[in-house]
Structures are given as structure tokens and as C-alpha cells.
Amino acid sequence: MKDAEIMAKNPNRPLSPHLQVYRWSPQMITLLWWLSAIGGGAESYATFQKYVVSAGESATGFETAINWFFRLLGLAVTFSFFQHLASGIRHLVLDIGAGYELKANRTWASAAFIAAFFATAFVVLFVAPRFLGV
């Protein structure tokens, strides 16, 4: 079969597995929100903290729910950051032509996930008692 026929048969075929990069957007929006809250002054930072960190002692149930939503989002964003970092470093190594043996490839792919898991756990253990009182 010629290339053109294969392409005509399934024009929607994916060309490479590359869907992970969507994660950049929520991470970067969080970064920009945080930066602009710092730049905006004490009041805007208090708003940021009220929603994302903690609404304080007198928080309503709804505010607590929003806090937990952002905490879980923060957890997901932290893990995806470290996963992207570890996976990216792994691919930089693959780019120099190393680590293509099936066993080595599988080992490092798993190692990247495990490293991301422990890095996330480290940040959570550091952040939760210090800033969230959890």
C-alpha cells in the first residue's frame, strides 16, 4: 500500500504519543496567578491565600471545599511538574542515543515515575505541616 492510501484510510491517526503536555497550562496559570498576587500587594495576596491556601478559622463549608479543591489541584500540578521533569531528563538521555535496550528503557521509565512520586511526597511533607496546618 502506498503512503497516500494509508493516509487516506485514516486521516485522523495520531502521529506521535504526545498528549502529556497539556499539563503545562494549569501549572503556568497557577504560577502567573501567584506572581500577580504578590505584585498586586497585600490585599490581592490575601485573596489568593484565602482561596488557594486557607480561608482561616472562620471558613465556611464552601470555602473549605474550595481550599481542598485547590490543595488537590496543587498536589496534581506538583506531581505532573516532577513527572515532566524526570521524564524530560530521561528523554534528554535518550536523545544522546543511550538507554534504548528494552530492559534499561523500562527501568528508567519506572524510575522517572518513582522519582516524581518521592519528590512530590517530599514537597507535600514539607508544605502541609508548615503552611496548611494539616
Add this chain to the structure above:
Amino acid sequence: MDSRTYIGRVRGLGSAKHGGEHWLKQRLTAIGNILLTTWLVVSLLLMPNFDQATLAQWLAQPTVAVPMILMIVIIFSHVRLGLQVLIEDYVHDEGLKFGAMALLNFYVVASAVFGIFVVAKLAFTGASA
């Protein structure tokens, strides 16, 4: 009509001279991101507290504002390069592809400019606010 295969048609013509550019840029921005995000994570872990005043004074220092602006530029370049490949690979309708690519470019440029403005404002006008 040319009945040769695609590869037959281009073989021997030499390279188009910019085939590796996108690939290389993505790797270079990745290396920059490793350095700069490591700097950010370590800085945040070493922060004494997360009060607005502390953070604003921290960000206003030249030694923090400069790497932060560099990080914003390199991150959004990397975002653009990565999502561009995603769109090229998965959006096959020409109109949708054009629209998605336009939105992506607006998004990364607007975001990067916004981030740079925030850091520059703190760095140039001081952290009194």
C-alpha cells in the same frame, strides 16, 4: 505526473537547513527549564515564610527578578514548542489547526508578557505595596 515515491522525490536534494531547529530549541529550552525550575523550587523551600511582604521583597531583588523573567520566557517558549507539536500531530483540519495555532501563540505571548510585567513592576517600583 511524477510517479516516484515521496522519499525518491526528495532524496539527494540536501537538507532544508532548518529541519533540526524546532527539535533543538525544544531541548535547549528543556535544559534551561531544568536549571531555572530547580532554582525556583530550592528558593521556595528555603523561604522563611510566605507572607506577601517577604515574597514581594524577595521577587524585587535583581538576583531573583532576572532568573524569574528568564524562567518565564523559557517556560513559555517550551510550552509553545511542545503544544505546537501536539496540534500538528492531532489536529488535521487545516482551519482548526490554524485557529488552534493562533490561540496557542496568543496565549503564550500574553501570558509571558503578563508575567514579565508583574516581576518588572516589583523590581522597578520596589516592594512597598
